[in-house]
Amino acid sequence: MTTKKNTTKSTSKSSSTKASPRRRAVKSAMYRPSDDDLIAFYRQMLLIRRFEEKAGQMYGMGLIGGFCHLYIGQEAVVTGVQTALKDGDKVISGYREHGHLLAVGADPKAVMAELTGRSGGVSQGKGGSMHMFDPARGFYGGHGIVGAQVALGTGLGFANKYRKTDNVSVAYFGDGAANQGQVYESFNMARIWNLPVIYIIENNQYAMGTSVSRSSSQVELFRRGESFNIEGKQVDGMNVLAVRGAMEEAVKICREGKGPAILEMKTYRYRGHSMSDPAKYRSKEEVKKMRAEHDPIDQVKEMILKAGVMDEAALKDVDKEMKSIISDAAAFAQECPEPELSELYTDVMA
Amino acid sequence: MxxxxxxxxxxxxxxxxxxxxxxxxxxxxxxxxxxxxxxxxxxxxxxxxxxxxxxxxxxxxxxxxxxxxxxxxxxxxxxxxxxxxxxxxxxxxxxxPDNQGNTAEGAKAETLTEVTETAAQPKPAIVAEDVHIPDGTPMQNITVREALRDAMAEEMRLDPDVFVMGEEVAEYQGAYKVTQGLLDEFGSERVVDTPITEHGFAGLGAGAAFAGLKPVIEFMTFNFAMQAIDHIINSAAKTRYMSGGLVECPIVFRGPNGAASRVGAQHSQNYASWYANVPGLIVIAPYDAADNKGLLKAAIRNPNPVVFLENELMYGESFDVPDMEEYVVPIGKARTFREGTDVTIISYSITVGQALRAAEKLAEEGISAEVIDLRTIRPLDIDAVIESVKKTNRCVVAEEGWPQCSVASDISAQLMEQAFDWLDAPVTRVNSVDVPLPYAANLEKAAVVDADKIIAAAKAVCYEE
Missing domain, CATH: 2.40.50.100 (RNA polymerase II/Efflux pump adaptor protein, barrel-sandwich hybrid domain)
Structure with a gap:
């Protein structure tokens, strides 16, 4: 693998020293956050982190069924992306989408209650971890078939263009989905019709247990749009400012009718693919190093402290507040009743 | 020379x-x-x-x-x-060409003539009884192809969210000319030529439908929709349920289905039973021009995903269609095409023509057959089937498609569960032969359902011959 060394300061480093200079990746400028931005990023990422930790615990206690894919480690991606969007923009994701729902503003109680299969869940308990929707906030799922959200998200962008709005759509998918054929069918159509779609490749470097270098002939996934004439950028997905900076540019391109755009977010999931994955395919040291050196939340914490926006005590209070929100959500998700049996037959057809 | x-x-x-x-x-x-x-x-x-x-x-x-x-x-x-x-x-x-079948060309002509002739045989001027047609409504004699085009054009005029997308639907005017004229009237934003990319545009269409548009996605044939079936089932059919009713997918997937003529195994398959197996989908397979028009209009207006199965061999067939603005046929209602008392023949799509032909011949031999056109496969109008069986006490289900797990199989099972006491003979299925469709003219002819096979089955359940 030609993974570059992630640094929070660098804004101009080439992504791969092996690539020829002519094909050097172009970097976007870092986002310059206000004090409020920094606090918002911190709160958002911490909320997702605490939510996922709790979900992991509850899964271990048998309160959550089926598959459960945690987002821990990748929080900067969805936080940087979502904060660059506006009302009317549409978002779609795969099955690792708890964080995406929280980032669009869904109630953590409803998200957690969906995980426990209760009537108060975002999908009234009928969707589960992988199938959650919140169209009122522009979130269209939550799709369990790897890669399906890429074609669907392209359709969301098509609808924006059809209706002559300047809204964009965002399709999140992983490095695993990046090898599905329909991704390239979608790229092709999106370019032919200049659709306002931003493809966010959340490259957490493992498709289940298969590393990108074992699964991909072109490991620089941001280049995957080259033969469709779609510009791609590689982004330090552990740094929320880098993510937001790249998004600002991509959104601008799409709102001006010059979409689509591809952003490869180099990120890392700390946990296994799903709760049932012990992650034997990578070393404990690798994970440890990532956590120690590149944790997205720690990075923002440092910026906050450095800029004097908040002190340690205030940050601790934020953490307490998040823990309390999540603990309420967990309580709700266990107290809320299961769906009525009559719900079995509803929502099949209109 | x-x-x-x-x-x-x-x-x-x-x-x-x-x-x-x-x-x-x-x-x-x-x-x-x-x-x-x-x-x-x-x-x-x-x-x-x-x-x-x-x-x-x-x-x-x-x-x-x-x-x-x-x-x-x-x-x-x-x-x-x-x-x-x-x-x-x-x-x-x-x-x-002579009909000696000495050459492939001659053999083809023979097969074609027969298929078309039988499909075209009875063309009742009476259209569905379940649509109110005001007295004095004039009839227009149009092809199934024109009926489908008219349905799309009328709905596009009424609703700006309706658009048509598929391979060759715009500039080429449709691979089978079903979308002829739509580009001129509605422009390239609403009549969209796609690359050859079924999986992609089926998914794109479903996504556009999530956002509230009403796509009509044309598959050049349903054989190619197998590349897209994940989106039809996993994305379109299941999303309303998985989202607890929050997201709907008002989309129509349409195109020719079933055997055409001499196009071989990969281009000749009936997918009705595949899609009819899926909760969340509506599956329609009409026979004549009036139903093709009225049901396609209903499909486009329906808030659920619809699989609309046409038949290439029927595109050129002409039938009477009421010349009225709001000719919309209700989804989920079977239609009695011909009344009878001795045996019920259930069918849909092109095979309705064979069933009607069989009924005529049976009448000559003193057997009164009732012919029911299912029109919609899901939801299935099993009540209409049972009502007819209560009258005739015998039932043949004729379907151009493989027998195992077919629509015919399902109707047989449902009749056994719900109408067992009314049956005087086993429900009998007449399906295509259980092989991939062969190319050779004689083998192809032997593989598909024709009137003679229906007649034989009808006689058998009547215990004649």
Missing amino acids: AIEITMPALSPTMEEGTLATWLVKVGDTVASGDVLAEIETDKATMEVESIDDGVVAKILVEAGTDEVKVGTLIAILAEEGEDPNALDTPTKASSA
């Missing part, structure tokens, strides 16, 4: 066409590959090229002649050294 130029076929299902223009005249010298004439059908226009070098000796069919049968001798070229004036017109010059 003189070189005979015959009316070519533009497609496997073409039987006749118009000789539009001659680009050469008698006495002209032509080289192999020179364009001699232009021919047209309701689907396409094509140039006829010379197959050899020579001199145009005779032109046997004038420009502007309609209904020139495929295989008709249209011109004769004199070869080098021959005297064009001395050539005789062969005796069988202006007739269609």
Whole structure:
């Protein structure tokens, strides 16, 4: 693998020293956050982190069924992306989408209650971890078939263009989905019709247990749009400012009718693919190093402290507040009743 | 030897066409590959090229002649050294190919004629009884192809969210000319040519439907929709349920389904039972032009995903359609095409034509058959089937498609569960033979459902012969 060394300061480093200079990746400028931005990023990422930790615990206690894919480690991606969007923009994701729902503003109680299969869940308990929707906030799922959200998200962008709005759509998918054929069918159509779609490749470097270098002939996934004439950028997905900076540019391109755009977010999931994955395919040291050196939340914490926006005590209070929100959500998700049996037959057809 | 130029076929299902223009005249010298004439059908226009070098000796069919049968001798070229004036017109010059089946061409013509003839046989002017048609409504005699186009055009005029997308739907005017004229009227933003990318555009369509648009996605044939079936089932059919009713997918997937003619195994499959297995989908497979129009309009207006199964062999068939603005046929209602008392024949799509033909022949032999057209496969109007069986006490289900896990199998099971006491004989299925559809004309004919097979089954359940 030609993974570059992630640094929070660098804004101009080439992504791969092996690539020829002519094909050097172009970097976007870092986002310059206000004090409020920094606090918002911190709160958002911490909320997702605490939510996922709790979900992991509850899964271990048998309160959550089926598959459960945690987002821990990748929080900067969805936080940087979502904060660059506006009302009317549409978002779609795969099955690792708890964080995406929280980032669009869904109630953590409803998200957690969906995980426990209760009537108060975002999908009234009928969707589960992988199938959650919140169209009122522009979130269209939550799709369990790897890669399906890429074609669907392209359709969301098509609808924006059809209706002559300047809204964009965002399709999140992983490095695993990046090898599905329909991704390239979608790229092709999106370019032919200049659709306002931003493809966010959340490259957490493992498709289940298969590393990108074992699964991909072109490991620089941001280049995957080259033969469709779609510009791609590689982004330090552990740094929320880098993510937001790249998004600002991509959104601008799409709102001006010059979409689509591809952003490869180099990120890392700390946990296994799903709760049932012990992650034997990578070393404990690798994970440890990532956590120690590149944790997205720690990075923002440092910026906050450095800029004097908040002190340690205030940050601790934020953490307490998040823990309390999540603990309420967990309580709700266990107290809320299961769906009525009559719900079995509803929502099949209109 | 003189070189005979015959009316070519533009497609496997073409039987006749118009000789539009001659680009050469008698006495002209032509080289192999020179364009001699232009021919047209309701689907396409094509140039006829010379197959050899020579001199145009005779032109046997004038420009502007309609209904020139495929295989008709249209011109004769004199070869080098021959005297064009001395050539005789062969005796069988202006007739269609003989039916000896000596050549593949001849065999094809035979199969085609028969298929079309049987499909076209009874064309009741009476349209569905479940649509209110005001007295004095005039009828227009139009093809199934035109009926489908009219349905889309009318709905597009009414609702700006309706758009049509698929391969060759716009500039080419539809691979089977079903979308003819739509591009001119609605423009390229609403009539969208796609690359050959079924999985992609089915998913794109479903995503657009999530956002509230009403896509009509044309598959050139449903055989190609197998590449897209994940989106039809996992994305379109299941999303309303998975989202607890928050997201709906008002989309129509339409296109020809089932065997065409001599196109072989990969282009000849009936998917009705596949899609009918899926909760969350509506599956429609109409027979005549009125139902094709009225049900497609209903499908486009329906807030659920609809799989709309057409039949290529029926596109050119003409039927009466009420000439009224709001001709919308309710989804989920079967239709009694012919009343009878001795046996019920259940069918849908092209096989309704075979069932009607079978009923006519059975009538001649004193057996009164009731013919029911399911029209919608999901939801299935099992009540209509049961009501008929209560009257006739015998049932044959005829379906052009494989037998195992078929629509016919399901109806048989439901009748056993719900109408067992009314049955005087086992419900009998008449399906296509359980093999991939062969190419050879005789094998293909043996594989598909025809009226004779339905007749045999009907007699068997009536314990005759």
